[in-house]
Amino acid sequence: MSSIDDQRELPTFNSAGLAPAIAQDADTGEVLMMAWMNQEAWEETLQTRRVAYYSRSRKALWRKGEQSGHVQELVEARVDCDADTILLKVRQAGAACHEGFRSCFFRRVADDGKWEVCETRLKSPDEIYGH
């Protein structure tokens, strides 16, 4: 018996059961963050259209924005040529970064080789997590 479920394709997860997932603002093209997905996060994200990752530090499903409200609505999911990297086009509520920046990539390498903040902070981390 075949069903729609049987036809679904899965990314290739690595030996730890994970694949890197890049979140990109669907409207502006800004790269917001990179995190990891396991199969559960992948399936929940496609079903709910709200992005979930796998937290390697907490070893648990991480529903992005669950604490902060800074959720990511899925617009489109893509895979790369090897299907082992995921690209998520999302609508980001507020700041993607726990440091209060829109994107986690808020520092560029300056001419002297040091990091240099090149984006504007939207919120302080305290404001995000209500401390």
Add this chain to the structure above:
Amino acid sequence: MSSIDDQRELPTFNSAGLAPAIAQDADTGEVLMMAWMNQEAWEETLQTRRVAYYSRSRKALWRKGEQSGHVQELVEARVDCDADTILLKVRQAGAACHEGFRSCFFRRVADDGKWEVCETRLKSPDEIYGH
């Protein structure tokens, strides 16, 4: 004694000595590919302004476009909040993907959960590598 070299900062490489690097078209914002960098690739890329990665399959420095001519000129390098993921804003010659697509992310997840090609192929792989 201090020198400019002493002031350079490095990304945090994982236990294998690698950090994921996302290449993004500096002009259009298109995400082109994700690959891995070690410290050698990072330093060569910043020095030459031409992107080099570390090939995990060949276990060697991989100067992007060395065979195909599809080089990436570095416009800006960024790091994320943990400094363990790299974002490279690049000018891409030709196709970033060895399959002949501009971006490796040429397939999206369709409504039935299967992959669906959603970009136009620029070249056949045979054309790229001259077979």
